[in-house]
Amino acid sequence: VNCRGIVIDDSQGKPQYLVGCMNETGNQRRADNVTGLLGGLEFNAYMRSHMKHISKGFLMHIGIDDFGAINSSRGAAYGNYILKSVADCMKECLSDSQRIYHLVADQYVIVDLEHSAGEYAAELKKKIDDRLYRFIVSENYEAVFSISVGVVDATTVCEGYDECRKKFSFVLKKAKKMGKNGFYIFDENDYELFLRKGRIVAALRNSVMNGFKGFDVHYQPIVDCGLEQVIGAEALMRFSMISGEDTEVISPMEFIPLLEETGLIIPAGRYILDEAAKLCCEIQQYIPDFRMNINVSYVQIMHGNVERDILDVIKRYALKPDSIYIEMTESGFMDMTPMFCKFRKALDENHISFVIDDFGTGYSNFHCIRDMNPSYVKMDKDFTAKAMDNERDYELYKNIIPMVHSINVRICAEGIEKKEWRQKMNEMRVDYLQGYYYGRPCAREQFIKQYTSGMDIR
Numbered sequence: 001v002n003c004r005g006i007v008i009d010d011s012q013g014k015p016q017y018l019v020g021c022m023n024e025t026g027n028q029r030r031a032d033n034v035t036g037l038l039g040g041l042e043f044n045a046y047m048r049s050h051m052k053h054i055s056k057g058f059l060m061h062i063g064i065d066d067f068g069a070i071n072s073s074r075g076a077a078y079g080n081y082i083l084k085s086v087a088d089c090m091k092e093c094l095s096d097s098q099r100i101y102h103l104v105a106d107q108y109v110i111v112d113l114e115h116s117a118g119e120y121a122a123e124l125k126k127k128i129d130d131r132l133y134r135f136i137v138s139e140n141y142e143a144v145f146s147i148s149v150g151v152v153d154a155t156t157v158c159e160g161y162d163e164c165r166k167k168f169s170f171v172l173k174k175a176k177k178m179g180k181n182g183f184y185i186f187d188e189n190d191y192e193l194f195l196r197k198g199r200i201v202a203a204l205r206n207s208v209m210n211g212f213k214g215f216d217v218h219y220q221p222i223v224d225c226g227l228e229q230v231i232g233a234e235a236l237m238r239f240s241m242i243s244g245e246d247t248e249v250i251s252p253m254e255f256i257p258l259l260e261e262t263g264l265i266i267p268a269g270r271y272i273l274d275e276a277a278k279l280c281c282e283i284q285q286y287i288p289d290f291r292m293n294i295n296v297s298y299v300q301i302m303h304g305n306v307e308r309d310i311l312d313v314i315k316r317y318a319l320k321p322d323s324i325y326i327e328m329t330e331s332g333f334m335d336m337t338p339m340f341c342k343f344r345k346a347l348d349e350n351h352i353s354f355v356i357d358d359f360g361t362g363y364s365n366f367h368c369i370r371d372m373n374p375s376y377v378k379m380d381k382d383f384t385a386k387a388m389d390n391e392r393d394y395e396l397y398k399n400i401i402p403m404v405h406s407i408n409v410r411i412c413a414e415g416i417e418k419k420e421w422r423q424k425m426n427e428m429r430v431d432y433l434q435g436y437y438y439g440r441p442c443a444r445e446q447f448i449k450q451y452t453s454g455m456d457i458r
Helices: 040-053 067-074 076-092 117-138 154-159 161-177 188-209 252-262 265-283 298-303 306-316 338-349 366-372 381-387 391-405 419-427 444-451
Strands: 003-009 015-022 058-064 099-102 107-112 147-153 183-185 215-224 230-243 246-250 291-295 324-329 353-359 376-379 410-414 432-434
Touching: 040 099, 040 107, 040 154, 058 067, 058 076, 058 117, 058 154, 058 161, 067 076, 076 099, 076 107, 076 117, 107 117, 117 147, 117 183, 147 154, 147 161, 154 161, 161 183, 161 188, 188 230, 188 252, 188 265, 215 265, 215 444, 230 252, 230 265, 230 444, 246 252, 252 265, 265 291, 265 298, 265 306, 265 444, 291 353, 298 306, 298 338, 306 324, 306 338, 338 353, 353 366, 376 381, 376 391, 381 391, 381 410, 391 410
Parallel strands: 147 183, 230 291, 291 324, 324 353, 353 376, 376 410, 410 432
Antiparallel strands: 003 015, 058 107, 058 147, 099 107, 215 230, 215 432, 230 246
């Protein structure tokens, strides 16, 4: 028996009444008791009955923004009142040929089999927004909310249930991601990117579950500017998506955000950390003071206890703590949360160096350097390229260096591609250099072969 209702307590706080309704047993209900609208089963039946005749029209997938907040702050009874009121407001905006159904929770669908989305969907959305605003005003702003709307062509139904369901869900998610009161009409290119994202996530998850097959670590040398000798390397995560007999190299710009979104960055980051520390140990046989720079994600700090992983690999490979340098971009620690402060403190207490990466982009500011007290900052490669090509950027770049040096923080210039760039960096007294001029990121074996001599690389 499917029940919906509320419990009313007596003066002693004991349950006295259960007030509500019990839906019919043995049969799926046709209508929703809260909104009075026909439900998802009726929507599906209606679309199936018209499938052979659908040649135009659109479906509007509608969701109330932040409905959960209304429910939690005002209670389920008021939430139900909002669901009913929203349904009533939308019904008032529809023509005789348009239908509305209540799907689940705060989601509805409007069916129009006569007009194209381009002509009518945006206009209908505006009409509904205006009606909802009048309702909110009439309620003295007791609950202020909006709706997000995703629109898909009605002919999508002819592509089969599964495909229609995926596209139908996709358009509302896209509308929600645009922020509150979003409006989005299905676009095939966006959908292909969405499907590709799903394939990459599946490949990443499969790789993590199967010994990290497809993951690799490439290493780019870091050079002492004055001596022009390799003193370390940055470990860079790489991933190849394996599908049957095909292998596709995926850009870090594409797969790393997906690792962070899914939390897979925690096991993947642990794997990269181990590989990088292992190579550091091996290269120290040739270059005793060699150090390894390893990137850490904020997700690893918040959910992965990454400081423990760092200390584990240092112990496992008998490394000195100053052999490992942890890099983070500024955007990764703009929020000084207790978890990040705990992580930063653990690095200091264990004498592990911290590096601010990509300085000169995004939220760059000097209070980051003051607050974080890094061993050094890495000037973003695009900032470096602009400084080498533009006099104003060059003056800015040149004046940043003594300011950073004045608080005992060193500087590494990324993106060094030409000999004359290196010469300018030496004149500006940059400490370290990294870029294609000294070597592109390369696999483990190539890096060992090319750089373990410790020789002058000029």
